[in-house]
Amino acid sequence: MLDLNILVGGEAGQGIQTIGFVLGKVLVRSGLQVFADQDYESRIRGGHNFFRVRASDRAVRAQSEKVDILVALDSRTVKLHKNELKENGLVILDKQALGSDFAGLQILDIPLEKLAVESAGDKITANSVAAGAVLGLIGGDPEVLFKVLAAQFAKNNENVRAENLNAARSGYDYTAQRRPAGFIKLAQGEKAGPNMFLSGNEALSMGAVAGGCKFVSAYPMTPVTSILEYLAGRAKECEMVVIQPEDEISAINMVVGAAYTGARAMTVTSGSGYALMVEGIGLAGITETPAVIVLGQRPGPAVGLPTRTEQGELLFAIRSGTGESPRVVLAPADVEDAFYLTIKALNLAEQYQIPVIILTDTHLANSMTDTPEFDLSQVKIERGFLLADKEVSLLTNYQRFAISESGVSPRALPGQGQVMVAADSDEHDESGHLTEKAEIRHRQNAKRLKKYEGLRKEISPPRFIKRRGAVVTLIGWGSTYGAIAEASGLLLEQGIINNVLHISEIWPFPAEFVSEALQLTVKSVVIESNATGQLAYLIRAETGLSVSGQVNRWDGRPISASFILDQLKKGIIENGRRA
Amino acid sequence: MAEERKAVSLTENDYFSDIEIAWCPGCGNFGILKAVKQALVDLQLPPQKVLFVSGIGQAGKFPHYLKCNMLNELHGRSLPAAAAAKIVNPELTVIAEGGDGDGYGEGGNHYLHAMLRNVDFTYLVHNNQVYALTKGQTSPTSDQGFVSKTTPNGAHEALNPLAVAIATNASFVARGYAGDIPQLSRIIGAAIQHKGFALVDILQPCVSFNHINTYQFFQERVYKVEDEVGYDSADRLKAFEKALEWGDKIPTGILYKVERPVFEDSLWQADGIPLVKRKLNPQIAVHLMKELI
Ligand SMILES: Cc1ncc(C[n+]2csc(CCOP(=O)(O)OP(=O)(O)O)c2C)c(N)n1
Ligand code: SF4
Ligand SMILES: [Mg+2]
Numbered sequence: 001m002l003d004l005n006i007l008v009g010g011e012a013g014q015g016i017q018t019i020g021f022v023l024g025k026v027l028v029r030s031g032l033q034v035f036a037d038q039d040y041e042s043r044i045r046g047g048h049n050f051f052r053v054r055a056s057d058r059a060v061r062a063q064s065e066k067v068d069i070l071v072a073l074d075s076r077t078v079k080l081h082k083n084e085l086k087e088n089g090l091v092i093l094d095k096q097a098l099g100s101d102f103a104g105l106q107i108l109d110i111p112l113e114k115l116a117v118e119s120a121g122d123k124i125t126a127n128s129v130a131a132g133a134v135l136g137l138i139g140g141d142p143e144v145l146f147k148v149l150a151a152q153f154a155k156n157n158e159n160v161r162a163e164n165l166n167a168a169r170s171g172y173d174y175t176a177q178r179r180p181a182g183f184i185k186l187a188q189g190e191k192a193g194p195n196m197f198l199s200g201n202e203a204l205s206m207g208a209v210a211g212g213c214k215f216v217s218a219y220p221m222t223p224v225t226s227i228l229e230y231l232a233g234r235a236k237e238c239e240m241v242v243i244q245p246e247d248e249i250s251a252i253n254m255v256v257g258a259a260y261t262g263a264r265a266m267t268v269t270s271g272s273g274y275a276l277m278v279e280g281i282g283l284a285g286i287t288e289t290p291a292v293i294v295l296g297q298r299p300g301p302a303v304g305l306p307t308r309t310e311q312g313e314l315l316f317a318i319r320s321g322t323g324e325s326p327r328v329v330l331a332p333a334d335v336e337d338a339f340y341l342t343i344k345a346l347n348l349a350e351q352y353q354i355p356v357i358i359l360t361d362t363h364l365a366n367s368m369t370d371t372p373e374f375d376l377s378q379v380k381i382e383r384g385f386l387l388a389d390k391e392v393s394l395l396t397n398y399q400r401f402a403i404s405e406s407g408v409s410p411r412a413l414p415g416q417g418q419v420m421v422a423a424d425s426d427e428h429d430e431s432g433h434l435t436e437k438a439e440i441r442h443r444q445n446a447k448r449l450k451k452y453e454g455l456r457k458e459i460s461p462p463r464f465i466k467r468r469g470a471v472v473t474l475i476g477w478g479s480t481y482g483a484i485a486e487a488s489g490l491l492l493e494q495g496i497i498n499n500v501l502h503i504s505e506i507w508p509f510p511a512e513f514v515s516e517a518l519q520l521t522v523k524s525v526v527i528e529s530n531a532t533g534q535l536a537y538l539i540r541a542e543t544g545l546s547v548s549g550q551v552n553r554w555d556g557r558p559i560s561a562s563f564i565l566d567q568l569k570k571g572i573i574e575n576g577r578r579a
Numbered sequence: 580m581a582e583e584r585k586a587v588s589l590t591e592n593d594y595f596s597d598i599e600i601a602w603c604p605g606c607g608n609f610g611i612l613k614a615v616k617q618a619l620v621d622l623q624l625p626p627q628k629v630l631f632v633s634g635i636g637q638a639g640k641f642p643h644y645l646k647c648n649m650l651n652e653l654h655g656r657s658l659p660a661a662a663a664a665k666i667v668n669p670e671l672t673v674i675a676e677g678g679d680g681d682g683y684g685e686g687g688n689h690y691l692h693a694m695l696r697n698v699d700f701t702y703l704v705h706n707n708q709v710y711a712l713t714k715g716q717t718s719p720t721s722d723q724g725f726v727s728k729t730t731p732n733g734a735h736e737a738l739n740p741l742a743v744a745i746a747t748n749a750s751f752v753a754r755g756y757a758g759d760i761p762q763l764s765r766i767i768g769a770a771i772q773h774k775g776f777a778l779v780d781i782l783q784p785c786v787s788f789n790h791i792n793t794y795q796f797f798q799e800r801v802y803k804v805e806d807e808v809g810y811d812s813a814d815r816l817k818a819f820e821k822a823l824e825w826g827d828k829i830p831t832g833i834l835y836k837v838e839r840p841v842f843e844d845s846l847w848q849a850d851g852i853p854l855v856k857r858k859l860n861p862q863i864a865v866h867l868m869k870e871l872i
Contacts, residue, residue: 196871206867212859215667217659236847238863241666241854246692250659253652257632257660260650262855263667283653343861373868379861413855414630414648414664415671422643424651425635433598433643434651 002032002057004184005064006134007081009050010073012043015127018152019071020051021368022131024197025148027055028370030140031191035060035482037367037558042222042306048076061334061369061482063560068184069137071130073112078102090180092133108137108178115170125167132171139185142172147190195372200364200479203335204294205230206374207342208266209238212381213292215265217243217254222306223365224268224296248273252280252293259290260423262386262413264346268294271313272303278320281355285325285448287423288401288409290349290356292342297361299556308556309362311478311529315537317357318507326352326451329507331359333463333481337504338364339374348458351384352451353408359506361529363558364479385410392417399430403443407450452508461513465500467492472523473499475547477506477535479558484527486561491568503535515543525549525568529559589623591616598643607757607783607794608637611705612644614755615674617764622771624672632661634677634686636712638705638783641676655685662698666843667854672771673700680710683719683738690740693776694749698842701770701777704740705757707785708792715788722791741822744778745815745835751777752818752835756801757784758794762831769833775841782829797829804832812836 004027008019017038024036032055040049052067054060067084070077072093082105085091091105094112110133116126128149135145146165153161179185205227208216218228232242245251251267258265269277274295284291295317299310317329328348332338338360345356385408387395392412398419402409409430414421422432427444429435463481465488474491476484481502488500501517503510518524518539524547526536531554536547551567553559594616602608619629631642635654642649648671652660661675682690682704693702708725710716717730720740724733744752751773755763763781770777782801784794804810804821810832812818818835 194872196868198871202871206864209867210861210864212861214854214857214859215663217663234867237866239847239854239857241846243663243666245659246688249656250689250692253656253659254663256652257650257663258667258854260660261630261664261668261671264859265663265667279653280656283656287650373872374864376861376864381859381861383859413668415628415668418627420627420646420648422649422651424643424649425653426651432649434640 002055002184003060003064004055004138005067006053006069006071007050007067007084008071008073008130009048009077009081011046012040012049013045014073016049016051016073019127019131020053022145022148022152023134024053024368026135026140026145027053028197029144029148029190029194030186031194032057033060034197034370035062035367036369037063037363039557040307048080050077050081062486063367063558065560065562069134071134072098073130075099078105088183090137090183092130092137106180108175110171110174112171115174116167119170120163120167122163125164128164128167129171132168133175136172136175137179137183139176139179141186141188141190142169144190145172195370197368197370198335199226199366199368200332200335200338200360201226201366202230203338204332204342204358204360207339208346209234209240210339210374210376210379211343211346212264213266213346214240214263215255215258216240216267217245217251217258217265218268219245219248219251219273221270221273223298223362224270224294226365227268227294248276249280252277252291253283255291255293256280256284256287256289260287260414264290264350266292266294266346268296270296270298271300271316274313274316274320279322281320281327282322282325283425284355285321285323285327286425286427288353288448289423290353292345292349292356292358294358294360296365297359299554305556307362309479309529309558310554310556311361311480311534312554314359314477314506314530314534317359318538324445325448326354326455327507328352328354328356328455329359330356331478331504331506332364333478333502333504334364335369335371336374341504343379347380347382348455350386351382351408352455353384353411354451359478361479363529384408387412387416389417392419395419400432401428401430401444401447403430403447406454407447408454456508459505459508459510461510462501462503464517466520467497467499470497470499470521472496472525473501473518473521474564475501475524475526475535475539476528477503480527480529483559483561483564487564490561490565509538509542511542514539515545518543518545518547523548525551527551527559527564529553589620589625591620594619594626594646596644596646600644601640602637603787605786606637607707607785608641608705610757610760611703611763611781611783612641614760614763614767615645615703617760618767618771621764621768624771628670628672630664630671630673632657632664632673632675634681636678636681636710638676638678639681641705655681656689657681658686658689658693658702661700662693662696665698665700666846669699669843669853674703674771675700676703676705678711678718679704679706679708679720680718683740687719691743691747694744694747694778696842697750697775697839699774699776701767701779703767704778704780705783706740706780707783707789709785709789711785711788725791739822739825740780741834742819745819745822748815748837748839749778749835750775750837750839751833752822753777753779753833754782754831755779756782756797756831758797759801759831762803766833773836775839782831800827800829801831802828804830804834
């Protein structure tokens with residue numbers, strides 16, 4: 001099996017992302033499966049950033065810490081990452097620029113800047129030289145690289161495009177002639193119907209478009225800003241209005257205003273912004289207004305680690321809001337989930353007239369993977385009890401909050417026919433007007449919470465890999481799926497038969513399913529990117545069962561298969577203490 | 580259009596709501612309710628096409644007492660919701676409203692940005708210079724020295740909402756008085772007809788909690804800028820000067836008015852079909868996928 005890992009590192013502003021992105025795309029076009037992620041600091045220049053590209057002929061859905069090719073654009077990259085090199089791992093660097101003090105490492109010295117100047121007349125193209133050099137080293141098809149580069153620079157003028165192609169060619173030729181014997185060699189040619197190569201945020205944005213979202217209001221915050229920018233840049237072609245308001249409080253109240261008036265509406269934010277929106281969750285709850293809120297988690301508390309990842313807001317999302325009101329929380333596992341669950345969120349929000357929270361994190365937001373095109377013919381727009389104009393014209397005494405079996409009331413829109421629509425943040429009667437009467441309050445609150453009955457049936461069961469003779473269940477939620485599934489496979493190779501239980505549609509909690517699954521193995525380990533074990537807590541609260549062990553990571557870095565295995569070794573496997 | 584309006588011929592009764600009014604007898608809000616109804620009748624706006632978005636407070640209850648569409652928002656948050664409603668359905672006449680605490684305190688940031696953004700809707704502020712619903716605390720517009728249970732030593736400098744409005748170049752800045760219904764309904768009518776964000780700050784005596792700024796207080800001080808020969812509401816500096824006047828004389832009327840591009844013009848507005856009436860078609864995502872291959 002091919003498992004190729006490339007790490008490109010250097011300072012912010014050195015074009016690391018371009019090299020990584022271009023290589024990732026070339027590998028996808030070459031028919032490989034690819035996972036790429038990036039690690040950067042909250043600064044525009046300097047510091048240390050890196051971009052990892054992992055490619056395989058099998059599915060890869062998580063990063064690996066074992067590097068085959070380390071592309072070092074500064075000497076700090078060598079220092080920080082040399083221990084991640086595999087036995088035959090190779091470092092590509094420009095000794096002229098970085099010096100030659102790299103004892104004990106297998107170095108492929110390449111004069112990046114010199115080649116850039118010679119081939120393209122500008123050292124700014126050094127990153128295209130580097131991209132070419134990596135491809136030459138692994139014997140990839142240069143024509144694929146040139147196509148990808150041409151597309152990458154499609155918006156630049158012809159000279160810039162040609163310069164970068166020349167630079168890439170010179171890098172390619174240089175290393176192609178210096179390939180160490182026996183080094184990884186790729187197959188030639190381009191795959192016919194290649195996959196998309198995209199990030200979680202791109203998938204989520206496309207889900208919003210396909211799901212009929214018409215109104216987005218959002219205040220910039222890492223890791224969701226790229227959703228706002230993606231949609232703002234395509235607002236016209238996607239027939240939506242995208243607004244950057246004065247703050248997150250405005251964002252959520254705009255969403256409620258737009259949705260009450262009849263547009264599918266969404267906002268995106270991270271923990272701090274979500275904290276400001278929380279009053280709006282209660283507002284959407286009591287006014288029974290559909291609202292989709294993307295909460296892209298990053299490590300808190302407060303500003304925390306702005307560019308890193310964490311799953312620290314599961315319980316916050318589930319419990320957020322004034323008083324008690326129904327909501328759904330969906331935590332996509334990967335790019336496909338990010339796309340399809342965003343559509344599901346927009347549908348459920350309207351079908352049940354509630355807020356729906358999409359709980360992602362920096363890891364899913366920024367990491368990129370390949371996937372076939374999404375199947376738009378599968379996408380159904382479900383607007384639930386939204387009344388058609390004809391139905392509205394037949395209404396005599398319209399009551400926006402009429403008591404119903406399902407808890408959901410027929411929804412007319414302001415300006416639609418002759419009805420008038422009243423919605424109130426105070427407790428109200430069926431007509432939407434303020435009341436303090438105990439029995440009405442009792443009825444309306446019960447009506448709203450009744451929606452959970454229907455919602456429980458809407459929630460798809462967790463992913464469950466079930467194996468005969470399993471001794472342990474690995475449990476996770478959200479973006480950690482790729483790492484957990486990989487860890488599961490590695491454990492199996494070591495003879496440890498295990499089940500995997502992974503939850504994406506997490507609230508209302510699939511308690512019955514989880515409870516049954518947990519009882520199949522003696523041991524169960526919850527793996528989460530947080531310190532306190534929020535899913536483990538939720539499982540206890542919802543099923544009455546305690547898991548036997550926990551693997552937690554809260555240093556802001558994404559969980560990988562090797563991290564899980566290391567932690568498990570310390571626990572269940574070696575002495576059974578943690579589990 | 581003119582014939583059609585006559586045919587419909589709406590009267591104040593068409594805006595009548597049978598919800599019991601919970602304001603104190605003598606409250607300035609009654610005058611505002613009357614003036615709003617008159618303005619709607621004058622413009623012959625059918626209640627089905629009017630949307631009130633209110634905040635929380637005595638003023639926030641207003642839309643319950645009028646037949647219309649209504650979204651009673653959170654405390655301080657009427658403006659973002661009103662802007663969004665207008666953007667997604669420009670066929671509605673949108674009127675936001677609330678108290679001075681709601682709009683100038685809790686919602687202060689929205690206030691500034693609503694004026695800068697200039698979405699086409701009207702904002703009525705029932706300015707009684709006190710937090711009435713919560714029983715008499717100091718508000719951002721309480722006169723300096725105003726004593727309440729939360730400011731036993733007297734309030735600090737008051738916010739001047741009209742001066743702030745003119746500083747942001749808000750496109751319509753007016754002051755009405757709840758004790759002068761004819762003028763107030765004229766101002767509200769002009770505000771609704773104005774294309775852009777229209778602010779009407781309304782002097783509203785609260786008979787229960789503000790014993791300083793009473794009907795008598797205002798009766799002795801208010802005058803109309805429209806009565807001043809040569810007053811030009813397009814003159815920003817002059818308007819700013821008027822906005823600073825507060826004491827023996829208090830100006831009312833349309834202090835400032837300017838034509839500015841509305842926010843909606845900067846948005847994608849394809850064929851003029853409101854966003855709420857568009858078909859939701861997943862296929863518009865097709866080309867997005869091609870970009871990523
Ligand atoms: C977030 C929030 N904070 C505080 C309150 C309590 N509250 C309700 S109305 C109000 C002040 C009302 O004053 P104003 O807006 O001037 O309206 P008035 O009652 O004077 O018309 C306050 C503080 C609330 N409902 N929500
Ligand atoms: S307390 Fe003041 S504002 Fe409230 S209803 Fe009474 S008079 Fe009006
Ligand atoms: Mg007040």
